Amino acid sequence: MIDNSLILNLIRIIHYAIQAYIIIIIIRSLMSWMGPVPRNAFFYWLARITDPVFRLVHRHIPFAVINGIDISPIIIIIVLSLLDQGITRLLIRIAYGM
DSSP states (O other): OOOHHHHHHHHHHHHHHHHHHHHHHHHHHHHHTTSSOOOSHHHHHHHHHHHHHHHHHHHHOGGGEETTEEOHHHHHHHHHHHHHHHHHHHHHHHHHTO
C-alpha cells in the first residue's frame, strides 16, 4: 500500500501547480486588458503557456466571447478549480481507503 504521506504530498504538489496556473491565467488576462501586446519575454512566455488552453476553450465553447468580452479565463478558472477539488478528494479517498 502507498504511504499516506506520499499521497498527501502529491495532493499538495497538484494543488499548488493548479493554483499557480490559475494565477498565470489571471495575470495573462489582466495584461491583455492593458492595450497593445508588450514586446517582452515574460509576455511571450505567458502566451506560450496559456494560449493552448484559451484556443481549446474557444474551439469547443462557442459562447466564450459574449458581446466582445472574452469569458474564457473565467471558464478555465472554474474548470481548474473543480479539477483541483476532484483530484484532491479522489486522492484522499485513496490515501485513507474510503
